[in-house]
Amino acid sequence: AAGVIQSPRHLIKEKRETATLKCYPIPRHDTVYWYQQGPGQDPQFLISFYEKMQSDKGSIPDRFSAQQFSDYHSELNMSSLELGDSALYFCASSFRTSGGAADTQYFGPGTRLTVL
Amino acid sequence: AQTVTQSQPEMSVQEAETVTLSCTYDTSENNYYLFWYKQPPSRQMILVIRQEAYKQQNATENRFSVNFQKAAKSFSLKISDSQLGDTAMYFCAFMMFSNYQLIWGAGTKLIIKP
Numbered sequence: 001a002a003g004v005i006q007s008p009r010h011l012i013k014e015k016r017e018t019a020t021l022k023c024y025p026i027p028r029h030d031t032v033y034w035y036q037q038g039p040g041q042d043p044q045f046l047i048s049f050y051e052k053m054q055s056d057k058g059s060i061p062d063r064f065s066a067q068q069f070s071d072y073h074s075e076l077n078m079s080s081l082e083l084g085d086s087a088l089y090f091c092a093s094s095f096r097t098s099g100g101a102a103d104t105q106y107f108g109p110g111t112r113l114t115v116l
Numbered sequence: 117a118q119t120v121t122q123s124q125p126e127m128s129v130q131e132a133e134t135v136t137l138s139c140t141y142d143t144s145e146n147n148y149y150l151f152w153y154k155q156p157p158s159r160q161m162i163l164v165i166r167q168e169a170y171k172q173q174n175a176t177e178n179r180f181s182v183n184f185q186k187a188a189k190s191f192s193l194k195i196s197d198s199q200l201g202d203t204a205m206y207f208c209a210f211m212m213f214s215n216y217q218l219i220w221g222a223g224t225k226l227i228i229k230p
Contacts, residue, residue, distance in 0.1 A: 106158070112159075
């Protein structure tokens with residue numbers, strides 16, 4: 001079965017640079033979530049999109065922005081990178097039922113971002 | 117606010133043994149999901165099992181089963197016939213039907229010894 005695809009898998013950037021992470025959800029999934037996971041920590045929810053509209057917002061810094069496109073893929077844009085942004089960034093996707101209920105989130109392999 | 121607690125930071129068992137990981141949660145909601153995710157050293161986040169709160173029957177997936185006690189707000193994971201490949205961090209997570217955010221526990225590091 002098709003899974004969530006994330007690119008790139010690894011990314012190295014300098015401080016104050018920008019980065020763009022991409023996520024391609026499982027086919028027919030209409031909801032995309034972004035998470036940040038630091039070493040030894042549980043994932044922290046950043047933001048989610050449903051049908052190309054922002055759905056929920058978590059602890060996403062103002063320096064970060066994201067969007068979901070017409071083909072349902074999503075991009076997380078990160079500017080003015082800081083050392084503390086070094087982390088594993090997960091994208092997850094799910095299908096929202098006709099009644100609006102949430103469903104299981106399936107995760108991509110993650111993008112490992114290192115800021116030097 | 118909903119919280120998820122995993123009280124065992126680390127556990128280790130011998131291969132082929134059975135191990136149970138604990139998880140408790142706090143919520144006033146009635147409709148929700150509970151999940152166990154596994155994160156091996158590769159750091160891929162893999163769904164192990166899910167339980168809908170309205171279902172009384174405990175979910176099972178091959179060697180993995182849960183003991184869901186709704187009144188006690190407890191959701192433990194049992195791994196039978198443990199294998200070396202089960203070595204991973206295991207996260208318990210909660211999600212309401214009406215809110216699409218996962219609430220995570222701190223994780224339990226499980227080591228399977230040969």
